[in-house]
Amino acid sequence: MLGVVGWAFVAALGYFIYWVAQPDPVPFLGVYSRPGKWYWLKFRLMKLVIALRQRSKKNKKSRDVKKEDLMNSQWGGDGGIRDISELDKKHDLPKDKKFAGDCVFFDGSNRDGWYFTLGTAQRHDDIINLFLIIRVPGFGTFVDDKMQIDTNAKSIQSKNEWKTASGFSIECIKPMEEWRLSFKGCKNSGKKQIYFKILGKLLKSRGACIFSENGEEDNRNKSEMPIDAEFEIAWTNFGDYFDFDTECSPTAIAHSLAIEPWSRELFDRMRASHQTHYEQFGFINGSFKIGNQTWDGIKLTSMRDHTITGYRRWSDIRRYIMMIYHLEDGTCIHTSVISMPGVVFSQLEFGYVITP
Numbered sequence: 001m002l003g004v005v006g007w008a009f010v011a012a013l014g015y016f017i018y019w020v021a022q023p024d025p026v027p028f029l030g031v032y033s034r035p036g037k038w039y040w041l042k043f044r045l046m047k048l049v050i051a052l053r054q055r056s057k058k059n060k061k062s063r064d065v066k067k068e069d070l071m072n073s074q075w076g077g078d079g080g081i082r083d084i085s086e087l088d089k090k091h092d093l094p095k096d097k098k099f100a101g102d103c104v105f106f107d108g109s110n111r112d113g114w115y116f117t118l119g120t121a122q123r124h125d126d127i128i129n130l131f132l133i134i135r136v137p138g139f140g141t142f143v144d145d146k147m148q149i150d151t152n153a154k155s156i157q158s159k160n161e162w163k164t165a166s167g168f169s170i171e172c173i174k175p176m177e178e179w180r181l182s183f184k185g186c187k188n189s190g191k192k193q194i195y196f197k198i199l200g201k202l203l204k205s206r207g208a209c210i211f212s213e214n215g216e217e218d219n220r221n222k223s224e225m226p227i228d229a230e231f232e233i234a235w236t237n238f239g240d241y242f243d244f245d246t247e248c249s250p251t252a253i254a255h256s257l258a259i260e261p262w263s264r265e266l267f268d269r270m271r272a273s274h275q276t277h278y279e280q281f282g283f284i285n286g287s288f289k290i291g292n293q294t295w296d297g298i299k300l301t302s303m304r305d306h307t308i309t310g311y312r313r314w315s316d317i318r319r320y321i322m323m324i325y326h327l328e329d330g331t332c333i334h335t336s337v338i339s340m341p342g343v344v345f346s347q348l349e350f351g352y353v354i355t356p
Contacts, residue, residue: 022037024036024037024261027341027346031318031339031341031346032339032341032346032347033259033260033261033341033346033347034259035258035259036259036261039258039259040258042257042258042262043254043255043258044254046250046253046254046257046258047250047251047254050250050253050254051250054245054246054247054250070082070086070087070091070276070308082243082246084175084176084241085175087175087176087241087276087278087306087308088172088175088176088306089160089172089175090102090122090158090159090160090161090162090172091308093122093123093124094310095124097310097311098124099310099311099312099313100123100124100309100310100311100312101121101122101123101129101307101309101312102121102122102162102307102308103119103120103121103122103129103305103306103307103308103309103312104119104120104162104170104304104305104306104307105117105118105119105120105304105305105306105307106118106119106170106179106181106235106284106302106303106304107302107303107304107324108283108284108300108301108302108303109300109301109326110298110299110300110301112137113135113137113138114135114136114137114298114300115133115134115135115141116133116134116135116284116300116302117131117132117133117134118131118132118168118170118181119131119132120162120164120168120170121307121312122155122162123152126154126155126156126157127152127153127154127155128152128153128154128155128162128163128164128168129151129152129153129314130147130151130152130153130164130166130168131147131151132147132168132183134231134288136288136290136295139290139293142229142290153165153166153168154166160172167183167184167230168182168183169181169182169183173234176237176240176241176280177236177237178234178235178236178237179234179235179304180233180234180235181231181232181233181234181235181284181286182230182231182232182233183229183230183231184230228289228290228291229289229290229291230288230289231286231287231288231289232286232287233284233285233286233287233288233298234284234285234286235282235283235284235302235304236282236283236285237280237281237282238281238282238283239280239281239282239354240280241278241279241280242278242279242280242334242352242354243278244277244278244279244350245276245277247352248350248352249350249352252349252350252351253348253350255349256345256347256348256349256350257270257344257345259346259347260344260345260346266344269343269344270343270344272310272311273311273316273340273343273344274309274311275307275308275309275311275312276307276308276309277305277306277307277308277309278305278306279303279304279305279306279334280303280304280305281301281302281303281332281354282302282303282304283299283300283301283302284298284299284300284301284302285297285298285299286298301326301332303324303332303334316340316342316343317338317339317340318339318340318341318342319337319338319339320336320337320338320339321336321337321338322334322335322336323335323336329356330355330356331353331354331355331356332353332354333351333352333353333354334351334352335349335350335351336348336349336350336351337349
């Protein structure tokens with residue numbers, strides 16, 4: 001006959017079998033994965049693996065003498081050296097990677113109400129994915145109406161610049177310290193004009209919807225009125241860069257991985273879609289001209305990022321929410337929530353704080 005210990009073992013075994021047989025919770029709203037029965041084991045395992053990779057990367061004795069392949073890097077890096085000149089330069093796109101990209105992004109704001117966002121992604125076939133938003137306090141929020149329909153801009157081949165035929169140019173002047181951003185439009189060339197809506201008042205329209213101040217569509221004026229537009233600004237850093245591979249919280253990444261159902265395909269997709277990504281806070285200083293209005297000496301607190309990847313496909317991203325905070329004492333904060341359920345993470349959460 002079984003003793004107390006034996007019956008306890010049988011009961012525990014039965015409960016374990018019952019527990020293992022229970023299905024994992026279904027994704028919230030059919031999209032967002034939730035912690036399953038193996039969550040805590042998966043979480044601790046991934047946290048350990050990521051922390052060890054980051055530690056080995058920071059340990060100079062364990063570094064390989066070779067330079068890292070930034071287009072094919074993995075979480076924590078691949079053991080090679082990440083030289084800042086290599087990181088901040090413009091990269092050649094591998095011909096065998098259809099969705100490769102070399103992407104730079106700049107934003108900025110100040111307490112007066114200025115906002116600036118410019119993003120570019122160099123692609124194959126002389127294409128740059130481009131978007132631009134500028135808000136001038138008391139004057140309006142400006143967007144290029146063409147970008148509302150098609151963000152593929154024709155690029156001009158350049159070894160060092162992200163440059164478009166429409167007049168945009170971005171160039172690294174000194175790695176991790178200084179960049180130059182410029183745009184110059186021209187009345188004589190429709191390809192070099194920014195077309196704006198200003199608080200419902202039309203500056204330029206080419207068949208786009210124009211909205212009044214109360215948000216209703218305004219059809220009163222659809223005539224073309226070419227407007228000169230240009231800016232010339234410098235970006236300078238005020239601190240070191242944040243490398244997501246070597247500095248991102250192992251806890252945050254481990255949690256986002258642990259809630260997903262694991263399979264060989266999941267980790268294959270994670271390896272194939274990984275991106276070398278780093279960010280840096282700084283300042284934007286420069287001048288803007290729109291029509292006959294000129295603003296000189298504009299200074300914004302800014303964040304820039306650079307993504308080097310063999311795979312970036314915008315259609316894979318279901319949600320991308322990025323929040324950037326500039327506090328009065330100089331503290332800067334970044335938090336992001338990304339959902340790519342068809343690739344790896346149904347909900348990836350991460351962030352960091354930069355102190356003055």
